[in-house]
Amino acid sequence: MKKRGRGIASVHYGTGYGNGFPDVSTARAEVSKDGSIIIYIGATEVGQGAKTIFCQMAAEILGVETYDIHFVCEDTSQTPDAGTAAASRQTYNSGNAVKKAAESLRQMLVERAQKHLQLNSIHDLALEDHWIYLKDYPKKRVHFKDLAGEGTLLVEETFTAQTVKMDEETGEGAPYWPYTFCCYGVEVEVDTETGEIQVIRGVCAQDVGKAINPELIEGQIDGGFAMGLGYGLMEDLGLSNGEIRHSRFANYLIPTALDVPELEKFIIEDLSSTGPFGAKGIGEPVMIPAAPAILNAIYDAIGIRFYEIPVTPERVLIAIKEAQKEEKHDT
Template sequence: MERTVRGRGVAASWYGIARTATIDRAGAWAELDDGGTAKVVTGVTEIGEGILTLLAQVAAEELGIRPEQVTLGDNDTARSPEAAHAGATRQTYMVGNSIALACREAREKLFAEIAEYWDVEATLLHAFDGILHAEGTNKSMTMAEAVAICKGRGVVPVGSGSFTAHGTGLDPVDGSGAPWQVYVFGTQVAEVEVDTVTGEVQVLGIWAAHDVGRAINPRGIEGQIEGAIVQGLGQALMEDYQTVEGHTTTHGFAKYILPTALDVPEITSFLVEDRDPLSPLGAKGIGEPALVPTAPAIMNAIYDAIGVRITSLPATPEKILQGLKEKRRRNEGIAAE
């Protein structure tokens, strides 16, 4: 066998979005404010995933203004509707849809007043980039002017929205049930190079195709996929968390190997937009699902390269070398027979 050999592996996955086997819900408030700006109140918490940027985009599109004109309010749950936790890949799906519904209600109140003011049907009104116009006419005005007229007529264009995802438990006998309302699917291909002398594995590239529903923020989605793949790379090859009888024996990060920038392979993402028919936005989520197929794809690539199946993570150089040793021993035994 050559010193360095390459292999490719593929793995596919599915993932349920939002809370498991229960009803998940979230709510939001929205208001078109003076100057044509908007404020949105939600209990969502930003933990680095970029959810606040996405929610501003959702509100801006629904209201016909620019994202920088949207102010997201205090996420103190004592002063805002329930949004629940940032987990289960649920924030885009649950809070995003809640904000969309809240903004639509606020927009409908504004449109109803302006339609009456212009003496046109409300269905003819459209707003984009801060300009409101009536289709088939030359009537137009800024959103700032529209809000001033609406409030001058005694109506505050405010709305509330609540979105629910339904799930059920699983039957203890036959396993039937619907633990999630919506699912996403993904496939990743990994290419690796294995050093048969040192046992080291280098991941050369990952190709990741993921169903995300409607892609509201494609760059943000790519960032989520890339971050998940780096985590999966660490799980597959480096991170070795040890416990004995339920107690950790990994004392700190000094000898706990994590991926660095030098370990990150070339990552190519493909976004599959299979829209969710059960939600206003059609979006799903990609926070955790992109992590699922990474390690299996890498393990399959290692097997393709050297014919050794690693069955426990991480696939350390010691495990690779031990696997190669056992493979040689088996081959020698077969040859002797």
């Protein structure tokens, strides 16, 4: 018999290292001799879209297209430290560092343009497509390349997240900033004869602060849900006396495209007052509530609560038999 159930789970997640630990990112921005823009930062790209997001931020501030930004990262001979690609911190922390560096570079450009164009002030100067011009008189303009020829155009900026160590006695403090919020709703189908569980529908509502790149956000949600599904239903290292028995993909199962349902996604924009353009990181939050929502849906379907994961077909069948025995014993 196949039984269906629904479950929800939510999470609030503090991004960054937290608890007063120094959470620092540094970035450099430069206009090279040919007028191109280079961003240097040690932030590692692990598929979360950091390079794309940082390029978008810098391009927005400097009035160019994203493909005009040359991005240098993961090279310790050229890049300043930006901390780890962990704790869902890169969009917020390193994004703020990139934003600050781009803003400082913009200020340096307009100040140099003022002198080059012999203007009274920097007021009403605009940046567009590597040019700086006077809005009221666009013919009064200068190219980034000409300004770079007058001397180095390179700035470095650092952003440090604000966190407060929690009081060990009272538990009070402000250990994280910002917090992000995520909620999943899922529907599952449990086959009581085979123990197989199929997730047939999923809904996600994710607070992102500001959606810098909605497509990347949706990709993060898809990936996070797939990881949570595998965590809850399939992935088992098979530890026995300290030895990993499931050491290859033949016996360590992960979800495929056939296991993951089409997700309905709701991107919630609740701007962070200190985030770059209001953005928050969502790398880990999109994974955390997936397994709890699935387990709640299993409970709704068959009335059995599981406290150990993954909830494999074998464990489902054993739990059903034990519940049947207890039911007979009670009657």
